[in-house]
Amino acid sequence: MITPRRLAATGLLPILVIYLSILPVAAEALFTTWTHRAAQPMTSDADVCCGPDSMNPAVSFCCGGAVSSMEGLTSDQMLCCDGVAFTNAAGNLACCGQVSFNTETEICCSDVVLPLGTTDPANAYCCGGAVIDMTDYWCCDNNPYPRGSSAAPPIGQNCNI
Structure with a gap:
């Protein structure tokens, strides 16, 4: 029998799972609805995960589980301060909580x-x-x-x- 744990281990995100059993069970136990957001599919072999989304690290930056565009910069020119992304093209920024500052x-x-x-x-x-x-x-x-x-x-x- 496929259990929710076995199904979750496959990485699939079903909308509806039906359990069948030879034992009598309450009707509400027959159906379990999962409402998780489906993960975004990978579009190339270079993609990596960022939170629930996939991204290409050559053009995107992951900060706090959210994808930000690097707009022609490299990841060394980006800064993530407590989940907030900043551009750091000059390389002179550092984090102070959720804000960046010029060192x-x-x-x-x-x-x-x-x-x-x-x-x-x-x-x-x-x-x-x-x-x-x-x-x-x-x-x-x-x-x-x-x-x-x-x-x-x-x-x-x-x-x-």
Whole structure:
């Protein structure tokens, strides 16, 4: 007898499955309706799965189970941030939660994008919801302290060096 588990293992998605049995059963047990969306068929040997759809990875990008067109770009020029696709042609974007940001002009602090201003990205650090330049400041318990000043953080604070 074909059971739902055996049928599912074949990869087929039936609209109606009829069970026949020599034992008496309730009428509602004779019919099971599956309403799953049918998978999109593969159109070439190069296709791969993306969620329920198939796609050609040479021209499409899979992000969060959804297919996005690369519009002449390569997959290295695409970015997926928590299921949201972005083009990254210049290669200078990174993810901050579901948004992208420019790593040359911005920093991500606790899923919030902040401008770097005049701070060199290599020296930028998030401290208490603000951006500090690590060459000029250090951060202790989310408070910035100027380096080389007499204002030192209290002993026992958690500080970056």
